[in-house]
Amino acid sequence: MKTTDKTILITGGTSGLGLGLALRFQAAGNRVIVAGRRRNLLDQIVRDNPGIEAIALDVADPSSILRAREIVEERFPDVDVLINMAGIMQPEDLHSDGFLATAEATVTTNLLGTIRMVAAFTEFLQAKNEAVIMNVSSGLAFVPLAATPTYDATKSAVHGFTEALRVQLADTSVEVLELIPPAVATTLMGQDQHEGGNAMPVDEYLDEVMSILGTRPDEKQVMVERVKMLRYAEVDGTYDEILAMLAGAGH
Numbered sequence: 001m002k003t004t005d006k007t008i009l010i011t012g013g014t015s016g017l018g019l020g021l022a023l024r025f026q027a028a029g030n031r032v033i034v035a036g037r038r039r040n041l042l043d044q045i046v047r048d049n050p051g052i053e054a055i056a057l058d059v060a061d062p063s064s065i066l067r068a069r070e071i072v073e074e075r076f077p078d079v080d081v082l083i084n085m086a087g088i089m090q091p092e093d094l095h096s097d098g099f100l101a102t103a104e105a106t107v108t109t110n111l112l113g114t115i116r117m118v119a120a121f122t123e124f125l126q127a128k129n130e131a132v133i134m135n136v137s138s139g140l141a142f143v144p145l146a147a148t149p150t151y152d153a154t155k156s157a158v159h160g161f162t163e164a165l166r167v168q169l170a171d172t173s174v175e176v177l178e179l180i181p182p183a184v185a186t187t188l189m190g191q192d193q194h195e196g197g198n199a200m201p202v203d204e205y206l207d208e209v210m211s212i213l214g215t216r217p218d219e220k221q222v223m224v225e226r227v228k229m230l231r232y233a234e235v236d237g238t239y240d241e242i243l244a245m246l247a248g249a250g251h
């Protein structure tokens, strides 16, 4: 994708990778609109970063998505990049009563949220000369973490959905990308609290992502070196070993 002079809407833009990417895209010469549920953070981000705009959005709520599209059409009609970064990751213990509620919330946010955003914005984006939809999966789409079965499943589904979407939109102006992060030290599931853990520092991850986007503009699956052991585990013949390693990782 082209990384300058775009107008970028990022869901999940209030923290972690979404906010980090938003600030880097702004610094690189793009207009950026962050979206998320936490209005206090949206207000603070707008205050602290002149030029950044914000929209309140709950991707688990279809009416909120439609409202967000109306706001974009009215206030930010130049949006030509949609990054579906919003996501949740919570421990899922199949033996506990809370399992199903967590599983359903995870599907609603990570998978249905992404699909509903794509459904709401694709026609709008197709009217642009060079538009981009970037969906966010995970290395865990390719080798699951035993502690988060539904999370893993939603990310595998986002991968498959994104692959198929790219084919369906191949004859339009919309480029379809997938961002495949490894473990990165955000607050998503407390990765930032594991000192000495194997999560990649946020800045290091974002530096590598921006470098890939800047130097390999035709890349469809955006992956840093660190995630390739998961992405290609099956091809490399290391799947069982990595599955067992993740199961023992104490997450």
Ligand SMILES: NC(=O)c1ccc[n+]([C@@H]2O[C@H](COP(=O)([O-])OP(=O)(O)OC[C@H]3O[C@@H](n4cnc5c(N)ncnc54)[C@H](OP(=O)(O)O)[C@@H]3O)[C@@H](O)[C@H]2O)c1
Pocket (backbone or CB within 6 Å): 011, 012, 013, 014, 015, 016, 017, 018, 035, 036, 037, 038, 039, 041, 057, 058, 059, 060, 061, 084, 085, 086, 087, 088, 089, 109, 136, 137, 138, 139, 180, 181, 182, 183, 184, 185, 186, 187, 188, 189, 191, 199
């Ligand atoms: N960090 C990792 O290790 C890692 C690895 C692979 C993939 N990822 C993916 O990267 C994405 C960003 O995660 P992160 O690590 O940056 O975690 P994070 O800091 O917890 O960010 C998650 C973001 O999603 C937003 N969000 C959650 N539910 C939402 C909803 N219903 N509607 C709108 N926004 C919602 C949150 O904003 P509000 O709470 O303000 O709504 C927040 O901005 C996620 O999709 C995650 O699965 C992360």
